[in-house]
Amino acid sequence: MTDKLYIVIPAYNEELNIKAVAVEWHAVARKIGKESRLVIIDDGSRDSTFKLIAGLTKELPQLIALTKQNSGHGDTILYGYNYALEHGADFIFQTDSDGQTVPNEFWRFWEQRGKYDAIIGYRNQRKDGIARIVVTKLLKMLLWCIFGVRVVDANTPFRLMERGVLSKYLPKVPPHFNLSNVILTVCFVKYENPLFLPISFHQRRAGVNSINLKRIIKIGKRAVRDFWRIKKSL
Numbered sequence: 001m002t003d004k005l006y007i008v009i010p011a012y013n014e015e016l017n018i019k020a021v022a023v024e025w026h027a028v029a030r031k032i033g034k035e036s037r038l039v040i041i042d043d044g045s046r047d048s049t050f051k052l053i054a055g056l057t058k059e060l061p062q063l064i065a066l067t068k069q070n071s072g073h074g075d076t077i078l079y080g081y082n083y084a085l086e087h088g089a090d091f092i093f094q095t096d097s098d099g100q101t102v103p104n105e106f107w108r109f110w111e112q113r114g115k116y117d118a119i120i121g122y123r124n125q126r127k128d129g130i131a132r133i134v135v136t137k138l139l140k141m142l143l144w145c146i147f148g149v150r151v152v153d154a155n156t157p158f159r160l161m162e163r164g165v166l167s168k169y170l171p172k173v174p175p176h177f178n179l180s181n182v183i184l185t186v187c188f189v190k191y192e193n194p195l196f197l198p199i200s201f202h203q204r205r206a207g208v209n210s211i212n213l214k215r216i217i218k219i220g221k222r223a224v225r226d227f228w229r230i231k232k233s234l
Contacts, residue, residue, distance in 0.1 A: 002033035003113070006089035008080035010073055011053070011097035012043040016206035018052050024103045025095070026060040032110075037087070038063045040097065041080050044070030074178035078170070085167055092166055094181070096157040098204040105199050109160040116195040117165035118188045121158035124198035139182070146227045147186050147234070154185040158199050165192060172233060179223055183230060190234065 007025050011018055022040060029036040040063065042050035053065040068079060077094060084092045091113060095101045101121075109119045123136070136153060143151050159181065169187040173180045188194040 002035065003090040004088060005029060005032045005036040005091045005093060005110075006084035006087070007036075007038045008077065008084055008092060008094045009038070009040045009097050010043055010076035010080060011040055011045065011049050012070070012073070012076075013045045013047050013049060014097045015045075015047040015049050015052055017099045017204070018049055018097055019056065021097050021099050022053065022056050022060060022063060026063055028103050028106055029062045034062070036062060037084075037089075039080055039083060040065055041076050041083075042067040043072070043076040044068060071176055072178050074180040075176045078173060078175075078177070078180050081166060081170060085163055085170075090163055091160060092163065093160045094157060099206075100202050100204055101158050102200055102202070105158075106160075108197060109158075112195055112197075113160060113162070117162040117192055118194040119160045120153070120185060120188070120194055120196050121156045121199035122153035122196050123156060123201040142224065142227070143182070143186060146224075146231055147190065149186055149189045151185055151189055152196050154182045155179065156199070157181070159185075172230070174226065174230065177226065179226075182223075187234065 007029055009021065009025065018040070022038065026038045029038045038060070040053050042053060042065070044067070050065065050067045053063070057063050057065055066083070068076070080094070081092060093106065093109070112119055136155070139154055140151055143149055143154055165188070169184055172187055173183045177183065
């Protein structure tokens with residue numbers, strides 16, 4: 001019996017990138033098997049992102065196009081994870097819609113799925129700017145101080161998870177939480193034995209990143225408060 005893979009991709013104002021990204025990752029889902037799906041969730045985009053995704057479903061039969069009210073990247077990921085679990089996914093893979101990750105690197109993760117319940121990429125070759133690298137290092141230090149865990153790259157949008165381990169820790173993430181992948185990574189490192197593999201991470205292909213320095217600082221301040229609160233439940 002073939003494992004059923006659901007690839008979850010959140011998208012916000014990605015009309016310049018979404019078609020190429022959808023075609024590339026649909027090819028991965030198709031190669032895994034007919035029951036696998038590519039699920040792209042439009043997070044209330046103000047451009048034609050959802051229109052483009054919906055228009056691709058005839059060309060890409062294993063693509064599921066969803067849309068919802070804007071609620072942020074982390075909450076959209078949670079939406080996609082819950083959708084995948086509700087529809088019987090055996091494995092859930094998450095990446096982003098800006099084309100910064102490379103589909104060919106997925107297969108190293110897939111080959112290891114029987115040995116690890118969670119396999120997370122860490123951005124070894126980064127081309128997304130010094131500010132993002134600094135944020136990752138600060139987050140790494142923060143997680144050590146609050147949760148006592150050492151994580152190479154906690155928020156990487158390139159992760160493969162078995163449904164059992166995702167179902168187990170998904171309730172630990174507060175509803176509408178913006179750093180949902182960070183909390184999941186903390187849980188995996190703290191209680192499981194995840195595998196971390198290096199991945200390349202390119203500049204976004206087109207468009208402007210919706211997360212600027214001002215928003216990063218705002219998210220960071222809120223994250224510190226939320227992390228201390230979440231720690232009590234772990």
